[in-house]
């Protein structure tokens with residue numbers, strides 16, 4: 001298992017995060033946005049994104065879920081903890097690191113929907129999807145992702161918050177892990 005090719009450098013990530021933030025700022029103009037960070041993987045993306053969002057009324061909350069064992073989704077997504085008290089009637093944007101099978105994001109959506117938000121959208125930095133447009137074969141849930149940073153090939157990636165067995169989260173760039 002070794003660190004492989006850099007998929008996105010620090011500057012490429014920052015540029016794309018800026019574009020997403022600009023779009024979100026436009027779309028949520030006049031509403032009071034509640035941004036929910038899905039821990040731990042989205043921590044870096046979340047911190048960068050919300051600092052680039054140009055809105056006065058933005059509040060933040062956190063949710064922590066776990067599904068992966070080593071490099072494979074276990075299929076069993078567990079809620080570890082959350083700070084989601086004040087969701088009712090809010091315009092909620094879930095900020096996630098990466099969507100693979102879709103199970104983690106679906107669980108997050110279910111939890112938040114159960115708390116009656118006004119609107120609910122998804123923002124994911126990475127979306128695993130084969131090049132050429134056909135569906136990811138592991139995708140189990142047909143979830144609509146409202147904001148996507150990058151579509152990536154079906155490879156295991158680490159860095160910028162994403163881990164392999166809790167390692168590599170602190171890399172500034174996103175790299176492929178050769179397993």
Ligand code: IMP
Nearest residue numbers: 041073099100101102103104156157162
């Ligand atoms: P899903 O539930 O299969 O969609 O996977 C989503 C979760 O698994 C993400 O929130 C990540 O934490 C983790 N994950 C999926 N693919 C990768 C990867 O390539 N590298 C690191 N973590 C991943």
Ligand code: MG
Nearest residue numbers: 039041042097
């Ligand atoms: Mg995650």
